[in-house]
Amino acid sequence: MKGTVSSGHPLTAGAAAEMLSQGGNAFDAAVSAGFASIISEPSLTSLGGGGFFLAHIAKEEKDILFDFFVNTPGQGHAGNLKPVMTPIDIQFPECKQVFHTGMGSAAVPGMLKGLLHIHDRLCTLPLKTIISPAVRYLKDGIVVSRLQAYFLGLLEPIFTSTDYGREIYMSNGQYIKEHSHLHNPELKDFFDGIAEGTSDIYAGASARELVETMKAEDGLITGEDLASYKVIEREPLCIKYRDRVILTNPPPSSGGIMIALGLHMLEKLELSDLSHNSEDFLISLTELIKELHDFKPMKNGSRIRYPFADDTTENMVRSFQNSIREKTFLSTRGTTHISVVDEEGNAASMTTSNGSGSGCFIPGTGIMLNNMMGEDDLHPDGFFASTPGHRVSSMMIPTIVLKDGKVEAVMGSGGSKRIKTAVLQVLINLLDYNCSLEEAVERSRIHFEDGVVQIEPEIEPEIAEKLRSHYNIKLWNSKNMYFGGVHCVNGSMEGWGDSRRGGSSISIK
Numbered sequence: 001m002k003g004t005v006s007s008g009h010p011l012t013a014g015a016a017a018e019m020l021s022q023g024g025n026a027f028d029a030a031v032s033a034g035f036a037s038i039i040s041e042p043s044l045t046s047l048g049g050g051g052f053f054l055a056h057i058a059k060e061e062k063d064i065l066f067d068f069f070v071n072t073p074g075q076g077h078a079g080n081l082k083p084v085m086t087p088i089d090i091q092f093p094e095c096k097q098v099f100h101t102g103m104g105s106a107a108v109p110g111m112l113k114g115l116l117h118i119h120d121r122l123c124t125l126p127l128k129t130i131i132s133p134a135v136r137y138l139k140d141g142i143v144v145s146r147l148q149a150y151f152l153g154l155l156e157p158i159f160t161s162t163d164y165g166r167e168i169y170m171s172n173g174q175y176i177k178e179h180s181h182l183h184n185p186e187l188k189d190f191f192d193g194i195a196e197g198t199s200d201i202y203a204g205a206s207a208r209e210l211v212e213t214m215k216a217e218d219g220l221i222t223g224e225d226l227a228s229y230k231v232i233e234r235e236p237l238c239i240k241y242r243d244r245v246i247l248t249n250p251p252p253s254s255g256g257i258m259i260a261l262g263l264h265m266l267e268k269l270e271l272s273d274l275s276h277n278s279e280d281f282l283i284s285l286t287e288l289i290k291e292l293h294d295f296k297p298m299k300n301g302s303r304i305r306y307p308f309a310d311d312t313t314e315n316m317v318r319s320f321q322n323s324i325r326e327k328t329f330l331s332t333r334g335t336t337h338i339s340v341v342d343e344e345g346n347a348a349s350m351t352t353s354n355g356s357g358s359g360c361f362i363p364g365t366g367i368m369l370n371n372m373m374g375e376d377d378l379h380p381d382g383f384f385a386s387t388p389g390h391r392v393s394s395m396m397i398p399t400i401v402l403k404d405g406k407v408e409a410v411m412g413s414g415g416s417k418r419i420k421t422a423v424l425q426v427l428i429n430l431l432d433y434n435c436s437l438e439e440a441v442e443r444s445r446i447h448f449e450d451g452v453v454q455i456e457p458e459i460e461p462e463i464a465e466k467l468r469s470h471y472n473i474k475l476w477n478s479k480n481m482y483f484g485g486v487h488c489v490n491g492s493m494e495g496w497g498d499s500r501r502g503g504s505s506i507s508i509k
Contacts, residue, residue: 001343001493001507001508001509002020002021002023002342002343002508002509003020003025003026003029003340003341003342003343003493003507003508004340004341004489004493004494004495004505004506004507004508005017005020005029005030005033005338005339005340005489005495005505005506006338006339006340006487006488006489006495006496006497006503006504006505007033007037007336007337007338007339007487007497007503007504007505008037008041008044008336008337008338008414008485008487008497008498008501008502008503008504009037009040009041009145009148009336009502009504010040010504011036011039011040011133011137011142012033012036012037012040012041012336012338012504013033013497013504013505013506014036014133014504014506015029015032015033015035015036015133015134016029016030016032016033016036016338016340016506017029017506017508018032018132018133019032019125019129019130020340020342020508021508022125022129023124023125024123024124024125024129024130025122025123025124025342025344025346026340026341026342026344026346026347026348027055027118027122027123027124027340027346027348028123028124028125028130029340029342029348030053030118030338030340030348030350031115031118031119031123031130032130032131032133032134033338033340033350034051034053034111034115034338034350034352035115035130035131035133035134035191036133036134036137037336037338037352038111038134038187039134039137039138039142039184039187040137040142040148041148041336042152042182042184042368043148043151043152043154043155043159043357044151044335044336044352044353044354044414044501045111045335045336045352045353045354046109046111046354046357046367046368046369046370047109047111047112047190047201047365047367048106048109048111048201048354048358048361048362048367048368048369048370049070049109049110049111049352049353049354049355049369049370049372050068050069050070050107050109050110050111050114050352050353050370050372051068051069051110051111051114051350051351051352051353051396052065052066052067052068052069052249052253052350052351052352052394052396052398053065053066053068053114053118053348053349053350053398054066054236054247054248054249054348054349054350054398054399054400055118055122055346055347055348056247056345056346056347056348056400056402056407057122057346058344058345058346058347058407059344059345059346061405063235063236063247063400064233064234064235064236065233065234065235065236065237065249065250065398066114066117066118066121066231066232066233066234067231067232067233067234067253067391068110068111068113068114068115068117068231068232069110069253069391069392069394069396070107070108070109070110070370070372070391070392071107071108071110071225071229071388071389071390071391071392072107072108072373072384072386072387072388072389072390072391072392073106073107073108073219073220073221073222073225073373073388074220074221074222074225074388074389075222075224075225075228075388075389076222076223076224076225077220077222077388082218083103083104083105083218083219083220083373083384084102084103084104084217084218085100085101085102085104085105085371085373085374085383086100086101086102086105086161087099087100087101088100088101088157088158088356090154090155090356091154097416098376099158099355099356099371099374099375100371100373100374100375100376100383101158101161101356101357101358101359101360101371101374102161102217102218102219102358102359102360102371102374103213103214103217103218103219103358103360103369104217104218104219104220104373104374105355105358105370105371105372105373105374106214106219106220106221106358106360106369106370106371106372106373107221107370107372107373107392108221108225108226108229109201109229109367109369109370110229110231111352112194112200112201112202113202113229113230113231114231117231126195127194127195128195131191131194131195134191135188135191135192138183138184138187138188138191139188141181141182141183142181142182143179143180143181143182144176144177144178144179144180144181144182145178145502146178146502147481147501147502148178148502149176149177149178149180150481151481151501152169152175152176153175153177155356155357156169156175158356158357158358158359158371159357159359159368160175160359161359161360162359162360162361164186164361164366165359165361165368168182168183168184168366169182184366185366186361186364186365186366187365187366187367188366189366190365190366190367199365201226201362201365201367202226202227202229203226203227205364206362206363206364206365207223207226207227208223209362209363209364210226210362210363211223211226213360213362213363217360219360220373220388225388225389228389232391234250235250236248236249236250236400237249237250237251237256237257237260237306239256239259239260239263239306241263241266241267241427241431242267242431242432243403244401244402244403244408244431245401245402245403246259246263246399246400246401246402246427247399247400247401247402248260248397248398248399248400249394249396249397249398251305252391252393253393253394253395253396253397254393254394254395255394255395255396255397255419255420256397257306258292258295258395258397258420259397259399259420259423259424259427260306260308261291261292261295261308262288262292262420262424263424263427264308265288265291265320266288266428266432269284271284271428271432271433272432272433276429276433276443277443277444277458277459277460277463278463279463279466279467282446282455282459282463282467283467283470285425285428285446286446286448286453286467286470286471287320288320288424289421289424289446289447289448290448291319291320292420292421292424293448293449335351335352335353335396335413335414335415335416335419336351336352336353336414336485336501337349337350337351337352337398337411337412337413337414337485337486337487338350338351338352338412338487339410339411339412339487339488339489339495340410340489341407341410341489341490341491341493343493345406345407345491347400347407347410347489348410349398349399349400349410349411349412350398350412351396351397351398351412351413351414351419353370353372353394353396353414354368354369354370354371355370355371355372355374355375356371356375357369357370357371358370358371358374359371372392373392375416377395377416377417378392378393378394378395379392395416395417395419395420396412396419397412397413397419397420397423398412399411399412399423399427401427401430401431406491407490407491408490408491409430409437409488409489409490409491410488410489410490411423411426411427411486411487411488411489412486412487413426413484413485413486413487413498414481414484414485414501415481415482415483415484415485417447417449418447418482418483418484419484421445421446421447421448421483421484422445422483422484422485422486423484423486425443425445425446426440426441426486426488429441429443437488437489437490437494437495437496438496440488440496441486441487441488441496441497441498441503442479442496442498442499443458444456444457444458444459444479445483445484447482447483451472452471452472452473452474453467453471453472453473453474454473454474454476454482454483455467455473455474455475455476456476456478456479456480456483457475457476457477457478457479459475479499479500480500481500481501483500484498484500484501485497485498485500485501485502485503486498487501487503487505489505493507494507495507
């Protein structure tokens with residue numbers, strides 16, 4: 001077996017599979033899939049966004065977290081311009097979420113530099129080969145699947161807010177729908193120049209036009225922001241849980257430290273003694289998610305370190321355990337993702353995002369900019385409180401699980417505020433309940449937000465009624481992308497893509 005990939009779309013997985021079949025490694029496959037996802041999953045990722053790539057390099061016994069997430073804009077900005085953002089309500093089936101869009105919501109993108117940096121550091125195939133599937137998708141256009149039509153439908157007010165957005169996503173006055181062919185001619189021209197080094201958004205004509213547009217439309221990105229952007233290589237956060245080592249995203253991002261805290265609180269609770277989806281299990285999980293919901297590790301510029309000092313988490317652990325004792329008989333208790341493993345033992349876990357999209361495009365490129373400055377969960381101190389040039393904190397948590405130094409599982413998720421709860425629940429299913437990949441990903445999930453416990457179906461009605469005595473709950477009629485999309489592979493070359501986000505998995509022999 002040459003390798004296995006799991007991702008959010010068959011075309012994304014197909015690009016990775018092509019690289020593996022041509023003798024490429026896991027990193028070739030993941031970078032190719034990253035470029036392809038920009039075309040196949042335009043509602044979730046973009047060269048105008050950013051992300052993280054966690055690499056396990058087997059031969060060197062080395063792990064690297066490549067941080068190419070967005071920076072706060074405004075370096076060298078003249079005057080006291082206050083950026084303008086447009087709030088837009090996005091209605092999920094059972095709840096509503098507010099997104100802020102427009103040029104003022106855009107942070108400095110890192111996606112293009114990130115993919116090119118990883119190619120230079122870890123890949124074996126030529127860049128032209130690696131981007132060839134994406135170029136082919138752009139030439140032929142992609143057929144919009146049922147789930148992609150749903151994702152795009154949620155974001156219609158954002159994606160049709162500009163002239164170029166309407167040109168791409170509307171035809172004869174009708175918004176794009178299932179079975180439509182999606183084309184982006186400006187993005188095709190841009191991709192044609194990537195391998196030759198003629199396409200760039202950090203310098204040259206595209207950068208100048210972007211800066212001029214920012215000035216005209218009350219945005220903050222400057223030429224200095226673009227010129228100074230750099231990919232950062234970090235040492236992954238290394239979490240010990242039971243008999244495993246879990247590698248994930250370190251500070252300044254907050255998602256990894258939240259997973260570390262969640263697992264720290266679970267360490268003394270023998271979850272395997274509880275029946276999955278039982279009242280005691282769901283109460284324990286809900287109380288854990290509630291504690292994580294209130295945990296703000298990056299607020300006021302603080303940097304909580306792992307392993308945790310006793311005084312850092314003592315009150316939270318005590319609160320968690322007391323809540324469980326009170327309610328049970330127990331005494332203890334945005335985004336898209338690509339996962340790849342190869343025959344050499346290498347593993348790649350890459351999570352990327354464009355937020356909900358700003359609706360605004362870099363002139364002449366077909367690249368929609370992110371709206372990360374308008375995502376409230378990324379700015380615990382308030383919008384535009386951070387100084388320009390700083391890496392924005394993220395909830396994204398590309399993750400690799402090691403057992404005895406070997407890759408056991410690779411995963412990550414999209415889903416904004418639900419990323420941490422989605423990944424945490426899949427980890428519990430794998431490590432505490434020994435589920436298969438499929439079962440670990442597809443089991444029903446819960447999430448706590450705004451005082452409500454959101455619950456997917458498959459919970460027994462009598463269990464749901466017992467939970468009502470403790471919480472305000474909302475039962476969903478079906479699984480939904482709201483609860484994330486965890487795409488996994490394991491060290492046995494098995495893979496599973498989350499059905500909530502149209503996941504796809506391919507193994508190459």
